[in-house]
Amino acid sequence: MATQHIGIGMAGFGTVGTGVWETLERNGQLISNRAKGAFSLSIKKAAVRDINKKRIENAPSELFTTDWQEVVNHPEVDIVVELIGGTDTAFDIVAAALKLKKPVVTGNKALLAERGKELFALSRDYDTPIHFEAAVAGGIPVIKAVQDSYVGNRIETMSGIINGTSNYILERMTTAGLDYQTALKEAQDLGYAEADPALDVNGWDAAHKAILLATLAYGFTVPPEEVYVRGIERVRTIDIDFATKLGYAVKLLSVIRVHANGSVEIRTQPSFIPQSHILSSVNGVFNAVAVRGDASGEALFYGRGAGKEPTASSAVGDLVEAAYTFVHAAGHRGFLPYAENGKVLPIDQTETAYYVRFEVEDRPGVIAEIANILANDGIGISGTQSPVDPEHPDKDFCDMVFLLHTCPFGKLRETLKKCEALDCSTAEPVVFRIEKLATD
Amino acid sequence: MATQHIGIGMAGFGTVGTGVWETLERNGQLISNRAKGAFSLSIKKAAVRDINKKRIENAPSELFTTDWQEVVNHPEVDIVVELIGGTDTAFDIVAAALKLKKPVVTGNKALLAERGKELFALSRDYDTPIHFEAAVAGGIPVIKAVQDSYVGNRIETMSGIINGTSNYILERMTTAGLDYQTALKEAQDLGYAEADPALDVNGWDAAHKAILLATLAYGFTVPPEEVYVRGIERVRTIDIDFATKLGYAVKLLSVIRVHANGSVEIRTQPSFIPQSHILSSVNGVFNAVAVRGDASGEALFYGRGAGKEPTASSAVGDLVEAAYTFVHAAGHRGFLPYAENGKVLPIDQTETAYYVRFEVEDRPGVIAEIANILANDGIGISGTQSPVDPEHPDKDFCDMVFLLHTCPFGKLRETLKKCEALDCSTAEPVVFRIEKLATD
Ligand SMILES: NC(=O)c1ccc[n+]([C@@H]2O[C@H](COP(=O)([O-])OP(=O)(O)OC[C@H]3O[C@@H](n4cnc5c(N)ncnc54)[C@H](OP(=O)(O)O)[C@@H]3O)[C@@H](O)[C@H]2O)c1
Ligand SMILES: NC(=O)c1ccc[n+]([C@@H]2O[C@H](COP(=O)([O-])OP(=O)(O)OC[C@H]3O[C@@H](n4cnc5c(N)ncnc54)[C@H](OP(=O)(O)O)[C@@H]3O)[C@@H](O)[C@H]2O)c1
Numbered sequence: 030m031a032t033q034h035i036g037i038g039m040a041g042f043g044t045v046g047t048g049v050w051e052t053l054e055r056n057g058q059l060i061s062n063r064a065k066g067a068f069s070l071s072i073k074k075a076a077v078r079d080i081n082k083k084r085i086e087n088a089p090s091e092l093f094t095t096d097w098q099e100v101v102n103h104p105e106v107d108i109v110v111e112l113i114g115g116t117d118t119a120f121d122i123v124a125a126a127l128k129l130k131k132p133v134v135t136g137n138k139a140l141l142a143e144r145g146k147e148l149f150a151l152s153r154d155y156d157t158p159i160h161f162e163a164a165v166a167g168g169i170p171v172i173k174a175v176q177d178s179y180v181g182n183r184i185e186t187m188s189g190i191i192n193g194t195s196n197y198i199l200e201r202m203t204t205a206g207l208d209y210q211t212a213l214k215e216a217q218d219l220g221y222a223e224a225d226p227a228l229d230v231n232g233w234d235a236a237h238k239a240i241l242l243a244t245l246a247y248g249f250t251v252p253p254e255e256v257y258v259r260g261i262e263r264v265r266t267i268d269i270d271f272a273t274k275l276g277y278a279v280k281l282l283s284v285i286r287v288h289a290n291g292s293v294e295i296r297t298q299p300s301f302i303p304q305s306h307i308l309s310s311v312n313g314v315f316n317a318v319a320v321r322g323d324a325s326g327e328a329l330f331y332g333r334g335a336g337k338e339p340t341a342s343s344a345v346g347d348l349v350e351a352a353y354t355f356v357h358a359a360g361h362r363g364f365l366p367y368a369e370n371g372k373v374l375p376i377d378q379t380e381t382a383y384y385v386r387f388e389v390e391d392r393p394g395v396i397a398e399i400a401n402i403l404a405n406d407g408i409g410i411s412g413t414q415s416p417v418d419p420e421h422p423d424k425d426f427c428d429m430v431f432l433l434h435t436c437p438f439g440k441l442r443e444t445l446k447k448c449e450a451l452d453c454s455t456a457e458p459v460v461f462r463i464e465k466l467a468t469d
Numbered sequence: 470m471a472t473q474h475i476g477i478g479m480a481g482f483g484t485v486g487t488g489v490w491e492t493l494e495r496n497g498q499l500i501s502n503r504a505k506g507a508f509s510l511s512i513k514k515a516a517v518r519d520i521n522k523k524r525i526e527n528a529p530s531e532l533f534t535t536d537w538q539e540v541v542n543h544p545e546v547d548i549v550v551e552l553i554g555g556t557d558t559a560f561d562i563v564a565a566a567l568k569l570k571k572p573v574v575t576g577n578k579a580l581l582a583e584r585g586k587e588l589f590a591l592s593r594d595y596d597t598p599i600h601f602e603a604a605v606a607g608g609i610p611v612i613k614a615v616q617d618s619y620v621g622n623r624i625e626t627m628s629g630i631i632n633g634t635s636n637y638i639l640e641r642m643t644t645a646g647l648d649y650q651t652a653l654k655e656a657q658d659l660g661y662a663e664a665d666p667a668l669d670v671n672g673w674d675a676a677h678k679a680i681l682l683a684t685l686a687y688g689f690t691v692p693p694e695e696v697y698v699r700g701i702e703r704v705r706t707i708d709i710d711f712a713t714k715l716g717y718a719v720k721l722l723s724v725i726r727v728h729a730n731g732s733v734e735i736r737t738q739p740s741f742i743p744q745s746h747i748l749s750s751v752n753g754v755f756n757a758v759a760v761r762g763d764a765s766g767e768a769l770f771y772g773r774g775a776g777k778e779p780t781a782s783s784a785v786g787d788l789v790e791a792a793y794t795f796v797h798a799a800g801h802r803g804f805l806p807y808a809e810n811g812k813v814l815p816i817d818q819t820e821t822a823y824y825v826r827f828e829v830e831d832r833p834g835v836i837a838e839i840a841n842i843l844a845n846d847g848i849g850i851s852g853t854q855s856p857v858d859p860e861h862p863d864k865d866f867c868d869m870v871f872l873l874h875t876c877p878f879g880k881l882r883e884t885l886k887k888c889e890a891l892d893c894s895t896a897e898p899v900v901f902r903i904e905k906l907a908t909d
């Protein structure tokens with residue numbers, strides 16, 4: 030069979046886009062060999078915002094345009110790669126490509142998590158796939174694993190550390206004793222965090238990825254507003270010290286789990302996980318996702334969760350997948366929702382043990398006041414302490430931490446509202462989940 | 470599009486074969502939904518050795534035959550799953566299926582490692598794929614990761630713990646202080662080791678898997694006789710104690726690494742790996758493969774390396790892949806060799822540091838004799854010790870261990886021959902690699 034030349038249109042040529050270009054330059058021949066000479070890939074057009082920005086040397090200036098329509102409509106463009114980010118223009122680009130039956134490769138978790146319903150509907154109507162390995166966990170091929178390798182499995186649980194910036198900050202707070210602000214600044218200085226790190230530290234970047242994993246595993250587009258998300262902004266070194274002493278690591282953990290009634294628990298929040306669990310050794314900007322299927326048993330996928338090259342690696346893998354299908358007119362190999370009655374489990378029905386830190390006025394009797402409320406509501410206490418906080422020696426409030434027995438989160442929430450309403454309370458209590466993460 | 474019914478022929482219906490049947494029974498509808506209703510899968514015929522053996526209840530007796538040709542030639546069989554093991558009949562089955570243009574799914578690492586050259590040639594000639602996710606690391610989808618997700622990467626290294634039985638034995642020797650024979654017996658009693666555990670403990674099961682990983686990554690069929698393999702039969706608790714004290718874990722490690730001249734290092738042998746490296750926490754019957762690509766960076770795939778269900782999970786994933794291609798007449802999506810000049814690096818040219826244990830007569834002067842030979846040959850010593858061996862308090866030989874600086878293995882081998890020729894030497898020295906396993 031003669032080699033078919035496949036044209037790629039890039040919408041976005043920033044960090045990841047440049048990585049895709051470089052990877053195809055460096056390994057294009059190898060890719061073609063591996064594809065048995067069925068096709069070769071070349072980038073025909075790229076949309077950017079600033080046409081005057083200096084780009085990598087060997088990319089010719091004719092490649093670039095500021096008009097994404099030129100990319101999508103270009104007659105030699107067969108596959109469109111969306112790497113601009115955001116949920117507006119990116120939506121228009123992906124929608125336009127699908128309507129032209131041009132397969133899409135994207136790294137945009139926000140777009141698919143927020144507007145996946147509309148886009149997958151277009152994907153179905155126009156029988157054209159959207160591939161999104163690059164959107165979850167950078168260079169780790171967990172999307173393909175869940176979608177293809179584990180197609181024969183009911184997925185029971187997935188637990189992921191899927192935001193490298195948060196993970197880096199928590200690790201530095203743990204190993205170097207830095208406070209949150211210092212660790213965040215360090216992450217920014219090292220280029221790990223975005224200039225505006227909001228989505229990283231408020232948990233939403235991880236939550237978007239968790240939404241995509243759940244969508245894949247359970248076949249329905251998960252409404253983001255039904256997903257519980259807390260970031261790491263209120264984590265303090267006293268929390269981490271407490272966890273460490275008890276044999277836990279503090280991680281921003283995304284948990285996805287199907288329940289007996291078929292509804293799906295999906296949440297992202299700071300969690301205590303046992304130091305003996307392999308997820309606790311995922312440090313720095315690395316990501317990991319533990320996946321448990323009814324046949325596969327427990328597996329873990331670990332690697333670089335972001336960055337130019339790892340993310341480009343995933344985008345190029347998807348490009349090759351799209352190219353195979355394109356060359357052979359081989360139908361739709363991408364994901365499509367199939368579960369019409371998919372449901373998110375209300376967060377109030379989820380159950381774990383908890384670590385709760387109360388910030389209260391520093392005066393006698395406050396332990397008793399809180400303990401009374403917990404006792405009256407039947408929430409068991411397995412430990413309590415009022416640790417000295419070296420970060421704030423002169424503050425006029427104190428911290429009270431409680432380890433609480435397993436109960437529904439809804440019940441805990443009601444009780445915590447009462448505690449917060451106490452006169453002595455100076456802030457909303459901070460809640461960490463204590464995760465069991467049993468391995469088989 | 471109407472749902473197409475795809476018939477599967479099973480050659481072998483033992484542990485894994487039964488798992489494939491059960492998985493399709495349990496999750497067949499889910500698989501069909503995920504495949505957008507493009508096809509449904511059903512098993513039409515199964516070959517076994519003993520027609521009278523009791524099989525799982527809901528498999529009808531008409532399903533079975535002792536004649537594999539009946540399976541392969543069956544008019545309703547579109548895809549053939551080979552799960553009988555061995556390299557003779559299994560070869561005939563796979564070859565016959567390919568010649569009928571029926572895609573093959575197999576879990577047989579011995580077959581592909583020993584006779585892959587012939588089979589991939591048939592795969593090419595008949596334009597029909599062989600899928601073999603189940604052959605490497607049970608339920609861990611590392612084959613698809615390397616073949617598809619990382620298609621855009623030059624693979625730099627892969628390091629794997631890919632034999633669960635050996636890993637279990639080494640772990641028990643480490644954590645429970647068992648000697649090799651006791652740990653092996655325990656593994657057999659628990660059903661982890663085969664009745665004849667030869668391929669597990671002599672390293673060849675892992676080596677077959679390493680050959681397949683190298684074949685995928687570098688595109689040439691690796692001649693098994695060019696691959697260096699040592700098992701765990703001579704590992705003793707004193708070796709493990711020594712390693713532990715120095716901050717290492719002892720693992721049967723398979724290492725694959727491409728060198729600047731393009732030739733590929735492939736070896737399987739007992740190794741010291743730093744306790745700080747994530748591979749050192751792979752315990753029990755779990756497997757893990759660390760893969761480093763030039764774009765992806767370092768990644769790790771971890772999970773159940775064998776067993777009915779995990780291996781069936783991989784076989785079913787491959788079945789779905791084969792079915793997609795079959796339904797859409799979408800050409801060859803399997804692996805084919807592409808590197809005509811692929812070369813294995815001669816083991817003598819590989820370099821690491823080493824731990825060597827000599828078994829010598831228990832008399833004065835032996836340390837000096839060995840140290841002199843090492844010194845004369847310019848092999849640096851970073852430590853030596855003559856540990857007391859609690860397993861053999863009354864023996865008439867003693868153990869001398871040396872930690873040796875990095876040098877080519879060929880050089881070490883020459884020197885060790887001289888040491889072995891000394892009068893005081895009572896056995897061939899035991900060599901462990903000390904692996905660096907740098908993470909990025
Ligand atoms: N960076 C990572 O490590 C990473 C990892 C995983 C996923 N992702 C995802 O990949 C996507 C791209 O990330 P990135 O880091 O590569 O972003 P980036 O460096 O900011 O690049 C964005 C690119 O899009 C262009 N662009 C923005 N708005 C445009 C518009 N309206 N019309 C035309 N071009 C426009 C920019 O043009 P200029 O070059 O002229 O500014 C730039 O080339 C995002 O969805 C992100 O979430 C990134
Ligand atoms: N078990 C694992 O965990 C695992 C993991 C990864 C890969 N694998 C690989 O998967 C393959 C199968 O392993 P397994 O554990 O399922 O083996 P198994 O339990 O021994 O099953 C072998 C099956 O093949 C049948 N068979 C053997 N010779 C035959 C012949 N000449 N004609 C027809 N049928 C024949 C046997 O028939 P009877 O039932 O009548 O004896 C049995 O059903 C092997 O290549 C193995 O290396 C196994």
